[in-house]
Amino acid sequence: MTLPSQKLMAASRKAAARMANRDTPFIFDEWYVAAFKEEVGRALTPRKLLGKRVVMYRTEAGEVVAVEDRCPHRSLPLSLGRLDGDDIICGYHGFRYDSNGDLIEVPSQKNCPRGIGVKRYATAERGPLIWIWMGDPATADHARLPHQEWFERDDWRCTSGYFKHPGNYVSMHENLMDLTHLSYLHAATIGTPDYAYAPFETQLEEGHYTLLRKVVPTTLSPVWGKTTGLDGCNTAARIVTSEFLSPGLHRVSVTLYDSALSESARKEFKIATAHILTPEDHSSMHYFIVHGRDFALDDEKIGEFMHESLFAAFNEDVDALGALEKVLDDVDENHYEISVTSDAPAVATRTYLKRRAMAEAEARQALAEPVVINFQDTPAHAAG
Ligand code: FES
Ligand SMILES: [Fe+2]
Structure with a gap:
């Protein structure tokens, strides 16, 4: 294996310097x-x-x-x-x-x-x-409160949960921005092998970063197949939007249907998950989750099955990012990371977090600067 060139390492470090990481100051005005x-x-x-x-x-x-x-x-x-x-x-x-x-x-x-x-x-x-x-x-x-109206809609049903997460909130935003990892980290729970290879589109607006992935046709993992009745259907569609909405909130929205049926004939099933990230300190966070669906509203068994399956998957993220956090404890001068095309919204998210954090930190610093009075210029001093 060839070691990366000095040039590549230098480029990687230059790119990393523009992105938030766990050591970046927090954004308090939020x-x-x-x-x-x-x-x-x-x-x-x-x-x-x-x-x-x-x-x-x-x-x-x-x-x-x-x-x-x-x-x-x-x-x-x-x-x-x-x-x-x-x-x-x-x-x-x-x-x-x-x-x-x-x-x-x-x-x-x-x-x-x-x-x-x-x-x-x-x-x-x-x-x-x-x-x-x-x-x-x-x-x-x-006006900036990122409240989600679907939490309280009568035609949606929500469940919620919490993890004390042993990792930093920047890594979790990055995890959520690119769900390529569903095929690997969540292979045993909610992922399918074709997910990582499916086409995607990205949108990068200031403070609102999106990755839309269309997995069509596909077969659904049990958490979606068994709960929608699309289990075993090999023409299912899984349309997933990952969105960074604020430093404290990321939303994943999913639409499922049978792509063999026309738009007017098919039933669409909608699911949304609010991943609510509140840093505890620089290497841990409070991970609140609200998950909602617009179908099987009164079916408690379906609700419980979906909740258990999803939270088993979220636990995989918590374990993996906890392990990643330990690696970050040990980085040395040879540390570098590379980014690929699907990382674009995550890189934009991290760049935005860094920009906001540094602007706030500079404003705090300016406020903390002592006021220097030059007594030599005062008339009293001149007269004395
Ligand atoms: S009264 Fe609070 S520390 Fe003394
Ligand atoms: Fe995940």
């Missing part, structure tokens, strides 16, 4: 899912999101509160304290914080210091999910 709605109630619920410790709860009126999970007195996690009405009482020395995160009582003294508190994050509850804006709450842009 909506991510913090939890499924039923996870947050009248208990203090801690979760690390984008490297930040956050504690969530509901007020007595049911409103979701998410604040920084660290008492500014001596840094005990507030999640180790308790709720008193809508306030958190720190479990160490009893400082009291209201639901805005403001410190309102210090038990050991009469006067409470003013202007002290913890950050309260902007949140939005939509359908089964609680979203959180990880940047400045004053800039939270509700």
